[in-house]
Amino acid sequence: MREVSYFAPTEVGEAVKLLAQHGEKAAVLAGGTDLVAQLNYYEIKPSALVYLGGLDLDxxxxxxxxxxxxxxxxxxxxxxxxxxxxxxxxxxxxxxxxxxxxxxxxxxxxxxxxxxxxxxxxxxxxxxxxxxxxxxxxxxxxxxxxxxxxxxxxxxxxxxxxxxxxxxxxLLKGKAVFKKLGRRKAQVCSIVSTAVRLEMDGGVCKDARIVLGSMAPTPLRCSKAEAMLKGKAVDAALVAECAAQAVAESTPIDDQRATAWYRAKAGTALVARALAEVAGI
Ligand SMILES: Cc1cc2nc3c(=O)[nH]c(=O)nc-3n(C[C@H](O)[C@H](O)[C@H](O)COP(=O)(O)OP(=O)(O)OC[C@H]3O[C@@H](n4cnc5c(N)ncnc54)[C@H](O)[C@@H]3O)c2cc1C
Structure with missing residues (x-):
């Protein structure tokens, strides 16, 4: 059996000192809902656990x-x-x-x-x-x-x-929404998710952010799709074009949750729905 030292610092200074001492061999533990599973499956084998729960960071x-x-x-x-x-x-x-x-x-x-x-x-x-x-x-x-x-x-x-x-x-201006599609309604990892924010002036878009989740190796900001909206009157045709562009910027994969083909179709629909909602059309 391997020995793992457990530390529960009560000050940030103490916590970062421990991380400096143990470096790559330390794992930071917060709620443990990801980390404990990784420990149980031996995906990671730290020799020191630094628990952050005593730092009052909530x-x-x-x-x-x-x-x-x-x-x-x-x-x-x-x-x-x-x-x-x-x-x-x-x-x-x-x-x-x-x-x-x-x-x-x-x-x-x-x-x-x-x-x-x-x-x-x-x-x-x-x-x-x-x-x-x-x-x-x-x-x-x-x-x-x-x-x-x-x-x-x-x-x-x-x-x-x-x-x-x-x-x-x-505290940026504009309205933002988040949408998530999974294989069921709760306790589920997303097949695709999106957050969008639009700053509108009347019917014209002044600024836009479109982000896709589960569609690339990292959460993805779709900057070309955002640029399509800026300075334009937002209508259903532009929303559809922009949603297709957002997904074109992504690199979805096949995995146990969905195929890349399904992710692209669902992602386009999800972004279009989110954009229409924030644009009020
Ligand atoms: C049943 C179940 C359902 C879940 N559903 C969802 C879901 O719907 N959506 C979703 O996004 N996630 C989901 N998760 C994953 C998980 O709950 C989240 O990723 C959660 O936010 C992890 O937070 P934690 O405090 O538990 O992190 P931990 O498990 O303690 O740590 C996670 C990782 O972050 C590092 N870490 C933690 N805090 C810090 C910090 N302050 N500084 C540096 N590194 C840090 C740890 O070292 C570790 O690598 C689910 C997990 C389970 C078990």
Whole structure:
């Protein structure tokens, strides 16, 4: 049997010191809803577990024109938080589709980012709001735009010595929605998901964000489709064209949940539905 040291720091400084000491051999443990399964199946074999539950990172605040979300904020908290409901409702919509009540009670937003699954449900909502991630290490802090964080399935620019401390979300204008299609309605990984945000001036689109989940190695921002909308009057024909372009930018795969063919068809319909809803057509 292998020995694994367990640490439960109560201060961020202590946590990052432990990560600096143990480096690649350490695993950060938050709610454990992904990590414990990986440990049980020996997919990872850390010699040190650094539990973040004692760091008081479960908070949502408004500061300087943005929302500041602690990485330890549970999905259940996001669902019931007044600030999130009023100012970032697309995140609450995504949270409502996450797992089951039991999973949402333990799972954290930082863990969703740390797992870096192309199907992570919090990620498209954070991407349409141009969120920034604050990473902390023993050397200090750095801020990474969420667009630059993911490098592949399960891979990010975070080093072994860093933890995700906070998520900063500018209070951008416009309306945003999240939609998810799975093989059933709950406790399910997405076949395809999307978040879109449009800033409209009358019927004309001033700014747009379109993000697809489960359609590429990382959650995908569809910049060519976004460009098609900017400065244009949004009608049903443009929505259909734009949804097709968004999916054309993706690289869906066949897997146990769906074929690439089905993902492309369903993704086009899902993006079109989301765009029509936010454009009010
Ligand atoms: C039954 C079930 C249903 C699920 N349903 C969904 C779903 O519908 N949608 C969805 O998106 N996910 C789902 N998941 C996956 C999981 O719940 C989420 O990814 C969750 O957000 C992970 O958070 P956690 O706190 O449990 O992370 P953990 O399991 O503790 O950690 C996950 C990863 O992130 C790293 N990590 C955690 N916190 C930090 C941090 N602050 N800094 C750096 N690294 C960190 C860990 O080292 C690990 O690599 C489901 C899981 C289960 C078991």
């Amino acid at each position: 908070y949502v605040r408004e500061e300087g024109g943005k929302l500041v979300i602690g990485a330890g904020t549970t999905i259940a908290h996001l669902l019931t938080d007044d600030l999130i409901a009023q100012k970032f409702s697309v995140l609450a919509e995504a949270a409502a589709t996450h797992g089951s009540p039991a999973i949402r009670t333990k799972a954290t937003i930082g863990g969703n980012l740390g797992t870096a699954s192309p199907a992570g449900d919090m990620i498209p909502a954070l991407m349409v709001m141009d969120a920034d991630l604050v990473l902390a290490s023993s050397k200090g802090q750095r801020t990474v735009p969420i667009q630059e964080f993911f490098t592949g399935p399960g891979e990010t620019v975070r080093t072994a010595e860093e933890l995700i401390l906070e998520i900063h979300v500018p």
